[in-house]
Amino acid sequence: MVQMVTERYWRRALGMQVRYANCDDYQFCYSYRGRPGHRPTILMLHGFSAHKDMWLSIVKFLPKHLHLICVDMPGHEGTTRSSLDDYSIYGQVKRIHQFVECINLNRKPFHLVGTSMGGNVAGVYAAQYPADICSLSLVCPAGLQPSKASKFVKQLQEMEESRAMDRIPLIPSTPEEMADMLKLCSYVRFKVPQQILQGLVDVRIPHNEFYRKLFLAITDEKSRNALYENMSKIKAPVQIIWGKQDQVLDVSGADILAKSIPDCQVHILENCGHTVVVERPRKTAKLLLEFLATVQNAENNKKLA
Structure with missing residues (x-):
């Protein structure tokens, strides 16, 4: 409850407004700030088990004249959750395209940002709907085949070998597991009181069954390397x-x-873990704005040539 009040306060303080878009029998929940103008709209796709408010830490450092849209991904927060939905990366790409068409976002090309699972979706979206995208920012995206296995991937491999997939590290159900997940995701070490850890777990537990289903959908063979399989088709300028x-x-x-x-453009941030958006929001916002300016200048030069 406290978390919801805090997020509502921050949304209001930063001028973000919440809206719903009903597309056929499906509802998308999103927050936005600003109006469409001569600069591209920025659409932001969050990661696994997060929601639109995870971007508030970056929104704080972005100018108010930019048109920003942060959408709840399929099944998350205020967006429809249906047992019949396809939660694979390709299924999510189709849903995000439905959202884009529903709010007429692709009247002109927009800038797409995605992190982690949302980065996988964003990359595949840019490959499949190139006319919609003018530029793309991928923040530690999933969907690749890295040359080195991360700590998390090693844990998963061990669990798969022992057939013990009941305790996925990104789906905590006790305060101890919550503390382990925070350590796994963030380079910065926070000393979080037990009471807060319990509160964070209590908020997630009712959704854990869905998170489990979603996790299995985005890590199966069809989705696991989706970005890797589509990256050569991306035509827009890309920032990593x-x-x-x-x-x-x-x-x-x-x-x-x-x-x-x-x-x-590639930017590797020192002393930073997986939750780049939370750990280094000011730096991420700065890099995003610099990239958008570079893309805009290149476009202007093309027109003058």
Whole structure:
């Protein structure tokens, strides 16, 4: 409850408004700030088991004149959760495209940002709907085959070998597991009181069955390497941001993307883990704005040529 009140307060303080888009029998929940203008709209896709408010830490450092949209991914927070939905990466890409069409976002190309699971979806979206995208920022995206296995991937491999997939490290159900997940995701070590850990777990437990189903859908053979299989089809300018000490998705994934996508910008952040958006929001916002300016300048030069 306290968490919800805090998020509502921050949304209001930062000028973000919540809206719902009903597309056929499906509802998307999203927050936005600003209006469409001559600069591209920025659409942000969050990671596994997060929601639209995870971007507030970055929104704080972005100028108010930019048109920002943060959407709850399929099944998360205020967006429809249905047992019949396809939660694979390709299924999520289709849903996000439905959202984009529903709110007429692709009247002109927009800038797409995605982190972790949302980065996998964003990359595949850019490959499949190139006309929608003017530029793309991928923040430690999933869906690759890094040359080095991360701590998290090793844990998963051990669990698969022992057939003990009942305790996935990203789906905590006790305060101790919650503390372990925070350590896994963040380079910065926070001393979180037991009471807060319990509160964080209590909020997640009612959703754990869904998170489990979603996790199995995004790590199966169809989705696991979706970005890797689509990266050569990405035509838009690309920016990659990755935490050097990421223990969830190894930083070697940045190299794989850089070798496949010509002229992409790569930024490796020192002393930073997987939760780049939370750990280094000011730096991430700065890199995002600099990249958008570079893309805009290149476009202007093309028109003048």
